[in-house]
Amino acid sequence: MMSSDEDYSLVSDPELQRIQFEINKCKMQYEGIISDQKVLIEACETNLHFTKQFDQRAVTMRAALQAEEKRQEDVLEMEKRKITDLMEEQSRLKSEIQSVQQDIQKMEETNYSLRQQSDVSTAVPERKVVFKGQTSGGGDSSGFDIIARILYPMEGGTALITFEDETVAQHILKMRDHEVQLDGNITLNVQALPVHLLVPSYVELDTQVCPQRVLVSNLPKMESEDRLLDKLEIYFSKRKNGGGEVEETDMLHDSGNVVVTFVENNIAKGLTDKQDHEVKIDGEKNHKIKVTPFLNGKIADLQTRETVCQRSVLLTGISAIMDQDSLQDLLEIHFQKTSNGGGEVDNIIYNPLGQHTLAVFEEDSSTEAQSQ
Incomplete structure (x- = not known):
């Protein structure tokens, strides 16, 4: 077995260097790796911090969004109420406008009626009047007094x-039954019957001022009617007098x-x-006349009622036994006797028999019937 020094001696220097290099x-x-791990840890901690902040901001923004949605709902509800109020106000204003338009229309109709009444009032010729000391209840100032003139057909x-x-x-x-003694011993048997008439109870006239005619009143008395009409035609045909070409002149004999x-x-309006x-x-002296509108009128409504003449009697069954005047005188004499x-x-x-005539009934206190 070798010692440690011997072991080292067995390893060559290049090999040692390589190992040392690998170790390093x-x-x-x-x-x-440690550095990267440290960076990753720091990045993770940073991300966790950002995530926490984001969560906090998300909670804050969610609360703000909810608050904004609530505010928008309140605003929307308020705007809806405003729109409802505006629609109600618009409806009220429309009703007021319609009411005002109706009032204006009524006022225009009243104004037109007043203008017509004014024209009608100016169309009435002047007449001399005197107060007799009698009064009556007030009535419609635009009305007319109408005197009934009723034609009653008489049978023969x-x-x-x-x-x-x-x-x-x-x-x-x-x-009822009467015996009329005539000349000699002739007796005429007649029957007395009531006289039934239809009289107007209500008359409505639709009048308009004629744009082509005028009514001339306050005229002087003249023997020649044609001369008067000629003088008027000459006057009213001259432009300097406000006139124009005259088509015709007519005399109203009942009023003059x-x-x-x-x-x-x-021409007429001026x-x-x-x-x-x-x-x-007549002569050189000027005579003042009055020129008023001429009214065209038609009956718009007529209502009648039946009445019985209180002072008149109809005699029937009269034979033609003598001439008309003589028989009429004898009838009058008979019915005059008490x-x-x-x-x-x-x-x-x-x-008389075989003839036709009309009796005229008028509202006259002295005469209730007269022939025509």
Whole structure:
């Protein structure tokens, strides 16, 4: 067996160097591994720290996000309430607008009606009036008083008698059958019947101002109607007087007024706006006339009711045994006598057999029936 010195001597120096190199190499690798391990540990610790921070930030951001979502939900709910309130306000405003539009329409209709009433009021010719000391209840100022004029067709062989006292007429009707003594020994048997009439109870007129006509009133009395119409036509045909080409002039005999019709539609308005005109009609002196709108009207609504004449009686069954005037006089004489149940006769109309006539009934306290 060899000693240790001998063992070393057996190893050559190159081999030793190689071993020594490997040892050093292993040392270096070990140190590198240790260093890498240290770096990895530090990196792991750093990552753990970052992970912890990230988790904390994630928790904070999650809470912030939840808070933001809650805030957005609150904002959205608030905006929804605002939209609901705005829609309700819009609906209310629409209702108010509709109500205002309806009020405006009513005001326009009222304004139009007032303008029409104003035109109608200016269309009424001036008349001299005097207060008689009597008053009546207030009514619709835009209405008109209408006097009924009723045409009553009379059959042949009948007569109408109007008495001054209605109690006489009612007594004659109650007696019904009457014997009228004529000339000689001739007796005429007649029957007394009530007179039934349909009278207007309500009349509604739709009136419009005519753009082509004017009504001329406050005219002087003249013997020649044609001369008056010629003077008016000459005046209203001149442009300097506000007139134009005249189509025709018509006299309204019941009122004494004149209707002037123009060819053009734009003449009447200017003349009626001025109203008062001075015209040389008779001689050199000017006469002041009034020009007002002419109304075109039609009946929009008519309601009637049946009434019985209180003072009038219809006699039937009258034979044509003598001439009309004589028989009418004898009938009047018979029914004037109180011994026959009669009284003072206001009016009498006799229509012989085979003839047709109309009796006119008017609202007149003195005359209830007259012939036409």
